[in-house]
Amino acid sequence: MGNWRxxxxxxxxxxxxxxxxxxxxxxxxxxxxxxxxxxxxxxxEYGHRNLLDCYRDRHGSRCEICIGEAIEAEKLVSQGSxxxxxxxxxxxxxxxxx
Numbered sequence: 899m900g901n902w903r904x905x906x907x908x909x910x911x912x913x914x915x916x917x918x919x920x921x922x923x924x925x926x927x928x929x930x931x932x933x934x935x936x937x938x939x940x941x942x943e944y945g946h947r948n949l950l951d952c953y954r955d956r957h958g959s960r961c962e963i964c965i966g967e968a969i970e971a972e973k974l975v976s977q978g979s980x981x982x983x984x985x986x987x988x989x990x991x992x993x994x995x996x
Contacts, residue, residue, distance in 0.1 A: 923972045924953050930971055933981055937992040938963035963992055 924931065931950035938961050940946040949967055952958035958965070967988050974984045 924958070924968050927972060927975065930975055930981075930984075931968065934967065934971055934985060934988060936964055936967060937988070937994065940964070967992055 928950055931953065932948050934949040935941075936946055936949045936952050938952075940952055940957060940961070944951075944955070944957060946952055946957075949958075949964065949971070952961065952964040953968070958968070970988060970991065971984050974987060979987070
């Protein structure tokens with residue numbers, strides 16, 4: 899594994915426990931990520947429209963918030979949570995706007 903270098907403004911994430919599994923999950927759920935907002939600010943900085951956009955470039959592999967959101971969304975969908983509940987959960991956990 900090793901350490902991950904993060905893009906500025908995305909928080910501190912030293913490493914992903916199993917990065918291959920994480921990215922396999924991301925690739926298997928593009929329709930889920932396309933329905934979710936990302937709360938790291940990449941919409942303003944990079945023009946991302948949803949969490950899937952974060953994984954279309956290298957940004958999603960380096961950002962603590964993007965990684966955390968994708969992992970949480972995958973967990974919730976595997977528990978049968980509806981998309982509205984997943985959005986609410988991600989907003990409550992990751993939205994730091996005031």
